[in-house]
Amino acid sequence: MRYAGKKLISVLATLLIVSFLVFLAFAVIPGDAAVSKLGTQATPERIAALRAEMGLDRPFFVRYGNWLLSALKGDFGKSYSYGESVSALIGQKLPITLALSVLSFLIMIVCAIPLGIYTAKHEGGALDRIIMVVNQVVMAVPPFFSGIMITYVFGLLLKWFQPGSFVSYTVNLGRFLHYLLFPAVAIALPKIAMTVKLLRSSLIQEAKKDYVRTAYSKGNRTNGVLYRHVLKNAMIPVITFLAMTFTDMIAGSVIMEQVFSVAGIGRLLISSISSRDYPVVEAVIVLLALIVVLVNLAADVLCRALDPRIRH
Amino acid sequence: MKKFVFLSVLLTLTIALSACSGDKADDSSRSDESSITIGIPQDIEDSLDPHAAVAAGTEEILFNIFEGLVKPDSDGNLVPAVASDYKIEDEGKTYTFYLREGVKFHDGTPVTVEDIKYSIERCADTSGEGTLLVSAFSNIESVEIVDEKTVSIRLMNADTDFLSELTSAVIPAWNEDPAGNPIGTGPYRYVSRVVQDSIQLEKFEDYWGTPANITNITLKVIADSDMIVTNLKSGAIDMFCRISTDQANELAGTEFDVYEGTMNLVQAMYLNNAFEPFADVRVRQALCYAVDAQAILDLAFDGKGTVIGSSMFPAFGKYYMPELSNAYPRDVEKAKALLAEAGYADGLSFTITVPSNYQQHVDTAQIIVEQLKEVNVNASINLVEWETWVNDAYVGRQFEATVVGVDASTLSARALLERFNSDNSKNFINFNSAAYDEAYQAALASTDDAEQSAYYKTCEQVLSDEAANVYIQDMASLVALNNRYGGYVFYPMYVQDFAKLYVRE
Numbered sequence: 001m002r003y004a005g006k007k008l009i010s011v012l013a014t015l016l017i018v019s020f021l022v023f024l025a026f027a028v029i030p031g032d033a034a035v036s037k038l039g040t041q042a043t044p045e046r047i048a049a050l051r052a053e054m055g056l057d058r059p060f061f062v063r064y065g066n067w068l069l070s071a072l073k074g075d076f077g078k079s080y081s082y083g084e085s086v087s088a089l090i091g092q093k094l095p096i097t098l099a100l101s102v103l104s105f106l107i108m109i110v111c112a113i114p115l116g117i118y119t120a121k122h123e124g125g126a127l128d129r130i131i132m133v134v135n136q137v138v139m140a141v142p143p144f145f146s147g148i149m150i151t152y153v154f155g156l157l158l159k160w161f162q163p164g165s166f167v168s169y170t171v172n173l174g175r176f177l178h179y180l181l182f183p184a185v186a187i188a189l190p191k192i193a194m195t196v197k198l199l200r201s202s203l204i205q206e207a208k209k210d211y212v213r214t215a216y217s218k219g220n221r222t223n224g225v226l227y228r229h230v231l232k233n234a235m236i237p238v239i240t241f242l243a244m245t246f247t248d249m250i251a252g253s254v255i256m257e258q259v260f261s262v263a264g265i266g267r268l269l270i271s272s273i274s275s276r277d278y279p280v281v282e283a284v285i286v287l288l289a290l291i292v293v294l295v296n297l298a299a300d301v302l303c304r305a306l307d308p309r310i311r312h
Numbered sequence: 313m314k315k316f317v318f319l320s321v322l323l324t325l326t327i328a329l330s331a332c333s334g335d336k337a338d339d340s341s342r343s344d345e346s347s348i349t350i351g352i353p354q355d356i357e358d359s360l361d362p363h364a365a366v367a368a369g370t371e372e373i374l375f376n377i378f379e380g381l382v383k384p385d386s387d388g389n390l391v392p393a394v395a396s397d398y399k400i401e402d403e404g405k406t407y408t409f410y411l412r413e414g415v416k417f418h419d420g421t422p423v424t425v426e427d428i429k430y431s432i433e434r435c436a437d438t439s440g441e442g443t444l445l446v447s448a449f450s451n452i453e454s455v456e457i458v459d460e461k462t463v464s465i466r467l468m469n470a471d472t473d474f475l476s477e478l479t480s481a482v483i484p485a486w487n488e489d490p491a492g493n494p495i496g497t498g499p500y501r502y503v504s505r506v507v508q509d510s511i512q513l514e515k516f517e518d519y520w521g522t523p524a525n526i527t528n529i530t531l532k533v534i535a536d537s538d539m540i541v542t543n544l545k546s547g548a549i550d551m552f553c554r555i556s557t558d559q560a561n562e563l564a565g566t567e568f569d570v571y572e573g574t575m576n577l578v579q580a581m582y583l584n585n586a587f588e589p590f591a592d593v594r595v596r597q598a599l600c601y602a603v604d605a606q607a608i609l610d611l612a613f614d615g616k617g618t619v620i621g622s623s624m625f626p627a628f629g630k631y632y633m634p635e636l637s638n639a640y641p642r643d644v645e646k647a648k649a650l651l652a653e654a655g656y657a658d659g660l661s662f663t664i665t666v667p668s669n670y671q672q673h674v675d676t677a678q679i680i681v682e683q684l685k686e687v688n689v690n691a692s693i694n695l696v697e698w699e700t701w702v703n704d705a706y707v708g709r710q711f712e713a714t715v716v717g718v719d720a721s722t723l724s725a726r727a728l729l730e731r732f733n734s735d736n737s738k739n740f741i742n743f744n745s746a747a748y749d750e751a752y753q754a755a756l757a758s759t760d761d762a763e764q765s766a767y768y769k770t771c772e773q774v775l776s777d778e779a780a781n782v783y784i785q786d787m788a789s790l791v792a793l794n795n796r797y798g799g800y801v802f803y804p805m806y807v808q809d810f811a812k813l814y815v816r817e
Contacts, residue, residue, distance in 0.1 A: 029700070030699070030700045030703045030704050031697075031699035031700055031702060031703035031704075032703075035699065035702055035703045035707060036357075036699045036702065037357075037358050037359075037366070038358075038366055038702075039358070039366050039367050039702055040366070040702065040706060040718075040738075041366035042702060042706065042707045043707075043737040043738065044707070044737065045443075045444075045737070046443055046444075047707065049443045050443075081357040081358075082357070082507050083359075083491050083492055084507070089507060092506070092507070093507075093508075148538070148542075151539070151542050151546075152542065155542065155546050156542065156545055156546060162546045162547060162548050163539065163542050163543055163546040163548060164351075164532070164534065164539065164542065164543030164546055164548030164549060165546070165547075165548040166509070168506060168509070258535055258536045259536055259538075259539060260539075261532070261533070261534055261535070261536070261539060261543065261548075263506060263507070263508040263509030263510075263533070267508045267509075267535060268507065268508055270535075271354070271355060271357065271508055271535070274697060274698065274699060275357045275699070276699060277357075
């Protein structure tokens, strides 16, 4: 119980700090929503009038305080750029980005874990060597580049999908998931490589420990030892890594959304930062921070379940 | 663990399978011939309310949804729109408009003279409670409803150029949410939008004039400019305006036609005349002699574009002075001599601020930097975000030099020349010339068309003589359109006319 209380406080503190930092950043960078909205039609008078209308003329702490109070009540205000409520906008976009992240995460798990186990088991074998070389190459390729390659090869040459024709899940769920499969692969590729490498070395190291020799001496077979003992212990660093990877994938989605013209939370975030639409940026960043914190928390809990030693 | 892996594989397979059915649905929607998908570089982020919209990228789309009493045609003339006819009296002090018979808003309600009065007063801020939305409307004394077909606008000072401002949209007085529910009289009506993804337009069946050809238009936001060609080739979009010469070359030999027109922008290295070295006209002239605009066109733009020499572009034929483009032929020695005269014999350093989202301006600035090295001028480029540029350079006037393109919001020389008045709020280069102010005021006061044009030309001449800016070019505008469609027309303004597009047989 004390553990839960402690975690809850740290989650809330993180969100508070993040929201304040975003607000601060917006106070520091040049331009604001009024200037951005007026563009080259901006005259000092029109800016002043619009600032007053938007409430941007009030002091920094008053604005932050107001924002915090209504946010606590669940009201994140209205977007300056689109006139829609921020909650509605995020409600539209979040499922898209989450679907993309979860999809790439699944692809990663499905590919990385069997590959990691295989290469560890056949360490030094021909296939292991080939996989490790390919791994090294894939790790080195930045995701936006693999994104462009995937659109070119699978989109233009093979025509497995039509780059730029993203449809929302509300319109057609099948086409939505089909389209997302390609950016998801682009996001997952370097992560697969990293996970394979980590799992392989973690397994090999673990397999050299004394308890493994004991398990063998008791008459266990290779597979039995591997899955029942070694894998369980080797998974702990991997799970921590996977949690980090998932949050990384959300960040990766932000870039891929740009390359694949997917109108998710990342596109919303980028455009809102450039138009200084701070109600949207605040809400999106706090939400992303919350996801990051929760995923890490989940990893923490999972590790404690796998290894009772962590609990003490 | 095994079970988990199995489940994941199953899920991936399901998705992959659903993909196949997805593809077929896609094919059938493609064969619907009266629709077109047009890529746009950014979503509409300022407003769908035509009076609040300010971005050029927004206005060019709203052109299809809204109309004013008059509207521009592709030849640069003002033609009657919501008004069927008009009369200018008192040497430009009274403008009387006759409402066109049978003009309807997109919801089917007829346009009334009250709507016209409301729309003008809203922009003129006659109540004093809002903001002046069209600066020229500050000259309006009153808007009167003469009868149910006639509206008369009285100006405080005579202004024969005022008609070009009346392209400002007529919207229904009863619409309480013009930004969320945009209703106009144009050939297309707004249907819906998905933020950062797309905007749907539909042909307005009750349009008073020549109806649009294509029924459904999807405007698709392509935020990553590197993906434009890919998305055109994949068939996701059928059209994209203002592609680069590189992109046009990539499209050569495909099913895309590339139309070439003019961008109708004055691209220049704008000089902050208040920045110490540039306060001296000799320094500004030296920079003009040092920069070779044609070389910039050849190097960065495949030779496309028109070299210009003042704040006017060729599409404004009546006012354009082609001879000014050669006022400062490249002359390194002369540039050096002028700099030495001004006390910069040992060279000069300054920063060119460029908004990083405009590759064409960044390219131009890079070549300028190289050319200036030959006259011992050391310029460095400072790339900034667009919003930072607007805030610091444009509104704050905190810059030394900047490369951007300036467009015209109306079909009038005033749209380009007004800002260089010494006391104009948009005079971001701090240009200050008594001769200019005088000529500009004379142009405004003039009621004779020929005389007025002559004064505007004097203004352009002053900008050239004073080397207010280092003028470069009116860029070429390249439009990619799938050859299944035709009918793209260029306007002398920053607008797109979707109504003229058609599907080829």
